[in-house]
Amino acid sequence: MAQINIKQLETFVQVADLGSFRRAAEKLNTTQPNVSARIASLEAQLGRKVMDRDAGSVRLTPFGETMLVKARQVVAAMDDFVASAKNDVLFDGVLRLGVTEMIAHSWLVPYLSALRARFPNIDxxxxxxxxxxxxxxxFNRSLDLALQSGPFGRASAVSQPLGSFPYTWVGARSLGIGRRVLSWPDLAAHPILTHARGTLPFEQITDHMAGFDGTPARLVPSTNMSACIQMTIEGLGVACLPEIMVRQELVTGKLEALRYLWCPDALRFFARHEDTAPYFVREAAEVAAEVSWADLGVIRDE
Structure with missing residues (x-):
């Protein structure tokens, strides 16, 4: 029997999925020459080519298309075999994780700690x-798992709910506007620091503002929420942010909650991945759900 090993089949699947030896090497945490060597060895043992390489592009041969289906089955079976041992130390490799800044600013550290405890050999x-x-x-497969807010223009195979994160208006105590219910003109007297253009919160605040034609406001959108929080602390404007992002600043008195009776819709977060994702990716999504519910004030979606 040919000495075909699981690394060769994993490499075959990744090159086919990513369409690139370089990207497959990044995904497998190895070098491009190693990827080339594994594919060459697989083809030598099969006695036929599984893919053609031309000017950096990769195209499966008809034989390769047929064998890819079988390779996926073997890789999935091996993943299931290792998972059945119920010993997460056996899993190694790289989890390519994408998160929004809100998660990075709130519960990313406890999540990474929990993930490390569960899968110590996963980077x-x-x-x-x-x-x-x-x-x-x-969707271009440069990420394995995304922890992000909806809504989404394109559905993923798996979306694990992580809860809803309500908004709150905040400002520096030095503004002196935190003790009474505020009207829109009260808010509009200050620059309003918001999420980036094109995001749902920015669009909702813009639509809300349109209802007060006689009282325009200066919106200051930002892709960096950490900078937005710091600018608010310095009194450079008021902001409407997920409460979890400013919880510590509210506790320490760097910011105070403002009593304005409208907020954008709570952000709904999900852990998203493909249904063909390896066991450790699927479990990483479950760990995210566990951390998001645990003592973080997250509203659990029914």
Whole structure:
């Protein structure tokens, strides 16, 4: 029997999925020459080519298309075999994780700690970005798991609910506006620091503002919520942010909650991945759900 091993089949599947030896090498945490060597060895043992390489592009041969189906079955069976041992130390590799800044600013550290305790031999390649960019990374396979807010323009195979995160208006105590119920003109007297353009919260605040034609406001959108929080602390404006992002600042008195009776819809978060994801990716989504519910004030979706 040919001495075909699981690494060769995993490499075959990744090159086929990603369409690139370089990207497959990044995904498998190895080098491009190693990927080339594994494919060459697989083809030598099969006695036939599974893919053609031309100017950096990869195209499966008809034989390769047939064998890819079988290779996926073997890789999935091996993943199930290892998972059945119920010993998570056996899993190694890289989890390419994408999160939004809200998660990075709130419960990312306890999540990574819980993930490390569960899968000590899995390394995390972390990306912090806007939710729309994380969706793109998920579908071009540069990410394995995305922890992000909806709604989504394109559905993933699996979306594990992580809960809803309500908004609150906040401002620096030095503004002196935190003790009374505020009207829109009260808020509009200050720059309003918001999420980036094109996000749902920005659009909802813009629509809300349109209802007060006689009282325009200066919206200051930002892709960096940490900077937005710091600017609010410095009194450079008021902000409407997920409460979990500013909880510590509220406790320490750096910010105070403002009594304005409208907020954008709570952000609903999900752990998203493909249904063909390896066991440790699927379990990483479950760990995210466990951490998001645990003592974080997250509203659990029914």
């Amino acid at each position: 995390v390649d972390l990306t912090v970005d806007l939710s729309a960019n994380l969706s793109a990374g998920l």
